[in-house]
Amino acid sequence: MxxxxxxxxxxxxxxxxxxxxxxxxxxxxxxxxxxxxxxxxxxxxxxxxxxxxxNMGKFASGFFPPDFTEWKMYVSEIIVTFKIALWGTALSILFAIPFGILSSENIVPWWVCQPVRRLMDTFRAINEMVFAMLFVVAVGLGPFAGVLALWIHTTGILAKLFSEAVESIDPRPIEGIRATGANALHEVIFGVIPQVLPLWISYSLYRFESNVRSATVLGIVGAGGVGMLLWEYIRGFYYAETAAVMILIIVSVSLLDLLSQRLRKMVT
Amino acid sequence: MVALIGASGSGKSTLIRHIAGLILSDKGSGKIEVLGTAIQSNGVLAKGVRSHRREIGVVFQQFNLVGRLSVLTNVLMGVLGQAPSWRTWFGIFTREENQRAMKALARVGIASHAIQRSSNLSGGQQQRAAIARTIVQGAKVLLADEPIASLDPASSRKVMDNLAHVNREDGVTVIVSLHQVDYAIKYCPRTVAMREGEIVFDGPSEQLTPEFLQQIYGADSLELFSPEEQRRKAAGENAKPTPERDATDELALAYAAR
CATH class of the missing domain: 1.20.5 (Single alpha-helices involved in coiled-coils or other helix-helix interfaces)
Known part of the structure; x- marks a missing residue:
């Protein structure tokens, strides 16, 4: 009913x-x-x-047409920017491997893991621009200060990402290795690293991509690369040249993104 | 070669993992010694347990190989406890060590797969690679924790044959936990039966008649025969539904059918 x-x-x-x-x-x-x-x-x-x-219309019209007469110098500055990013990323990968493992809960006891994690938090919390300003004071103007700034900041980020990969591994192969009488470092080298390597490579490539973008502005605080050029042009009201530099940055960063995306698909 | 039988959850794996020192016992619950050296006591690992583990090979239900490494590298893991660490940390293995690994792989019959990624092998082949790892390790005691529980019957037989060879030819003590009594009877002269963490039987495997199993495990004893046996039994039941026959008779029939 x-x-x-x-x-x-x-x-x-x-x-x-x-x-x-x-x-x-x-x-x-x-x-x-x-x-x-x-x-x-x-x-x-x-x-x-x-x-x-x-006002803005007038300002924007100043950008056109972009002035590419000095393009060789722009390209060489962009290449310097790439070099800064490459060294900054490479150094940070090197340091992120031990720090990443030392901040993984399933590998080390909490009294190791927690302090290392806090240290990595500190590295991550402060923007690379701030580190760049500090290093410019310490090592002088130029690309090396930029490399050091990227190195510290990216180490903090990669260590966090690396340890997340380590914390999600399958513990059984490690037990298999432990049962042969191997020591703790063997367990990490043969049990952990083979499992996380594809993810680690992917994260590192992604951070390289981001570091190239960051390196383009590091020059503003005097840490080398194309940012220095950009800053001088903007301050000197050379808008046509500024536009040309920005277009070159956009093109090269997009090309890099495409390339790194391809590479990351290949490893995972 | 000793079989360790019992239904799932009866404590077989727990016992094996305690002996290998992979898990710790509760505090104040005694001591485990293998070949005269302590592995753990009162819930604390003994000193130098890593070097004692070398003498105890472990084969796991899920093989526990590193999937992305080659079969050969996985088998070479057996030398980690013996070779100097400064060398093996960099993955450098001598010609002699490589040869030992290849010979072990040849013994278990998968030498031709040596350079494949171990995750590309079938379950049975992976388990044989795990046995090769314990051969390279030079273990004097081999603990096998449900080595055939996730394998098909043909692979199971090969794995059990490999274990039997290691036992007979190398004089290695093999303790294998099983939940299929037929394999215990076929391969192991001695069986230890467990129930709820306690040993309920320790003696010659011939004594493991279905009646006896029924006596110690009750209704759980049905679980202890391989799936084929159970299927055969089930088929028999459907064909001739005879209500006066009880569970013990069913098991006796299945046993006779072997």
């Missing part, structure tokens, strides 16, 4: 519960309050976009 009554009256949709709807409403309320509170601090002036439209 129930089927007949259903045909005439609507079936009640089960309620989601008052508590759940209140929590979700409260969540949204907090979000909008935060946005409103930050309005002033962030100096939000949408009208400035409209008022300054004419």
């Amino acid at each position: 129930t089927t007949v009554t259903h045909r005439n009256s609507d079936i009640k949709i089960p309620s989601r519960g008052l508590k759940r709807s209140i929590t979700s409403l409260a969540g949204w309320a907090v979000f909008f309050i935060l946005l409103g509170w930050s309005w002033e601090g962030a100096d939000m002036r949408p009208m400035a976009l409209i008022d300054g439209a004419a």
